[in-house]
Amino acid sequence: MNAPTDTSSPSSLRLVLTLAIAGLVSGIAIIGIYESTLPTITANKARELRAAVFKVLPGVSQMQALVYRDGDLVAVEKPDKDEPVVYGGYDEQSEFVGYAMPAAGPGFQDTIAILYGYKPREKIVVGMEVLESRETPGLGDKIYKDAEFVGGFSALSVEPEIYAVKKGTKSQPNEIDAITGATISSKAVVRIINETHADWSAQLPTPGSEPQLEAAETAGPEAEQ
Amino acid sequence: MKKNQSQEEFIKGIWRDNPVFVQVLGMCPMLAVTNSAINAIAMGMATFFVLVGSSFLVSTFRHVIPKQVRISCFIIIIATFVTIADYTLLALVPAVHKELGAFIPLIVANCLILGRQEAFASRYPTKLAVMDAMGMASGFLLALLSLGSIREILGDGALFGINLFGENFEPWVIMILPPGGFLTLGVILLFFNWFKLKKDEFLEDVAAAERGGN
Numbered sequence: 001m002n003a004p005t006d007t008s009s010p011s012s013l014r015l016v017l018t019l020a021i022a023g024l025v026s027g028i029a030i031i032g033i034y035e036s037t038l039p040t041i042t043a044n045k046a047r048e049l050r051a052a053v054f055k056v057l058p059g060v061s062q063m064q065a066l067v068y069r070d071g072d073l074v075a076v077e078k079p080d081k082d083e084p085v086v087y088g089g090y091d092e093q094s095e096f097v098g099y100a101m102p103a104a105g106p107g108f109q110d111t112i113a114i115l116y117g118y119k120p121r122e123k124i125v126v127g128m129e130v131l132e133s134r135e136t137p138g139l140g141d142k143i144y145k146d147a148e149f150v151g152g153f154s155a156l157s158v159e160p161e162i163y164a165v166k167k168g169t170k171s172q173p174n175e176i177d178a179i180t181g182a183t184i185s186s187k188a189v190v191r192i193i194n195e196t197h198a199d200w201s202a203q204l205p206t207p208g209s210e211p212q213l214e215a216a217e218t219a220g221p222e223a224e225q
Numbered sequence: 226m227k228k229n230q231s232q233e234e235f236i237k238g239i240w241r242d243n244p245v246f247v248q249v250l251g252m253c254p255m256l257a258v259t260n261s262a263i264n265a266i267a268m269g270m271a272t273f274f275v276l277v278g279s280s281f282l283v284s285t286f287r288h289v290i291p292k293q294v295r296i297s298c299f300i301i302i303i304a305t306f307v308t309i310a311d312y313t314l315l316a317l318v319p320a321v322h323k324e325l326g327a328f329i330p331l332i333v334a335n336c337l338i339l340g341r342q343e344a345f346a347s348r349y350p351t352k353l354a355v356m357d358a359m360g361m362a363s364g365f366l367l368a369l370l371s372l373g374s375i376r377e378i379l380g381d382g383a384l385f386g387i388n389l390f391g392e393n394f395e396p397w398v399i400m401i402l403p404p405g406g407f408l409t410l411g412v413i414l415l416f417f418n419w420f421k422l423k424k425d426e427f428l429e430d431v432a433a434a435e436r437g438g439n
Binding site for chain 1: 315
């Protein structure tokens, strides 16, 4: 026991050794748990993403990741880290339907990360799903809990850009009713979509010449719901 | 005698020395993640795992660890358990992990855990240390759960995500926002202090009556 009366001091070597051994054992334990949970964590994330893509693009049953390289949008199996990526959605006959665009930007409290479905031919947004947000519970979190607001993104024109208007005053195809009590969060979602659309619009190919389906990722049995 | 002592160590953490209501430790996770009962339970379980695991190891190796480097060793042990809890939650219940966010790694900084290592586990035999850790962690879990339930019922009209009051209930939104944590905790601490005062008064009255009787 480390009684307070014990005044003899152990050698420095023993102190260093104790810490070194503790650190070593701890490191091995952490590597072990990291290695054993990594496959599940990666699978969870991939499944969440697939489910979100199929949700924001109705009628889509296959998808592939697309990146912009050398002036062209190309299909890749695994995008490089930090490389901007969009997901191409294809129907049963492998016909192109639309893009699922990941987008992120500042919200009321923290970064809001969303995924929205975009059909380039009609130039409309067809769905929006919030992937990550720390908006105020009960107010700002309505951006994903309020079915009316989320439903407002089912046929929203991006020409010339989307406007959030006071609830009940939507009159144009590019206007969406903001949520009462969560104006900042609703406007943040709209601004994120507008900015992402502006960033990508030059890089997306003309409608009709989208990349063919190559490495298809299908819904799979677990994402059927 | 031995059995009674270990029971005593367990019970004291739940009531007499409750880490939250009596010692007022671990306030950061207490206030931050108790906006719903399920979050409170997840945080309570993670803390339980870390505290019991660390107390077991610290107590087992208490003769091996030189006292000059004991705090560093405690922190290494605690941090390892926290990392294990972090990855396990991320793999098994990603939704809950997302809600708790940064507060899982922050269990390392929960003064309740380091406090128990320094004050108890490094001085007592393994069995007592584990009982003490289990008692303290259960007390912490119960405190989190009571706060989480109160806040979820008032602020969301639900418990464990199950709607309690139907459509006409107007949620008292502030209760699930940060101020609600302070309000609820304040009221509970008020109750505990009132209870303690009443108990002391009662004991004094009894003592006075006995003196008068003799």
